[in-house]
Amino acid sequence: MISRRHFLTATAATLAAPHVARAFELDPVFTPQQVKIGPAYAPGEMLILPKAHFLYFVTAPRQAMRYGVGVGKAGLEFTGAATIDVKKEWPTWRPTDEMIEREPITYGKFKDNDYVQPGGPGNPLGARALYLFQNGRDTYFRIHGTTAPKSIGRSVSNGCIRMINEHVIDLYQRVPIGTKVTVI
Numbered sequence: 457m458i459s460r461r462h463f464l465t466a467t468a469a470t471l472a473a474p475h476v477a478r479a480f481e482l483d484p485v486f487t488p489q490q491v492k493i494g495p496a497y498a499p500g501e502m503l504i505l506p507k508a509h510f511l512y513f514v515t516a517p518r519q520a521m522r523y524g525v526g527v528g529k530a531g532l533e534f535t536g537a538a539t540i541d542v543k544k545e546w547p548t549w550r551p552t553d554e555m556i557e558r559e560p561i562t563y564g565k566f567k568d569n570d571y572v573q574p575g576g577p578g579n580p581l582g583a584r585a586l587y588l589f590q591n592g593r594d595t596y597f598r599i600h601g602t603t604a605p606k607s608i609g610r611s612v613s614n615g616c617i618r619m620i621n622e623h624v625i626d627l628y629q630r631v632p633i634g635t636k637v638t639v640i
Contacts (some may be wrong), residue, residue, distance in 0.1 A: 486524020493520040526607035527619035534597040546575030547557035583621040584628040
């Protein structure tokens, strides 16, 4: 039988001990996998379905590599056609003026200065970024890695398409400059 003193001591020790972080496990549906796709998309094209949280890179007729993604919150999502005109490894990052205005506490260190966060493991764009352009102009929307893997399968970003870093590295290697991207 456990004594009251032993119970209180054990409880205090448990509360004082540092919490052990549980390893993040991605829902298997969001892991990269070869899937069939309709005939409307040609090899080398990319299709993103934000409501389903999937990005498809067409690898052959009616075949695509499907990746799970995190997407923009309601009202902040990108839709339409674009091309990938720039690709960067360990990109630098700075929030847009709209992001700073919308979330001044989160992005306060960027207000009234030109600070740009260097690339690296702590950068919100993660390991790779694919820059979406329309008619030669930067949309400021990206397909990029993330420091928040739990956001995959959710609509929580400021509009960009987020991927697990290992997955965006794989996609980055497959996708050439000029790739057509359709977001519906």
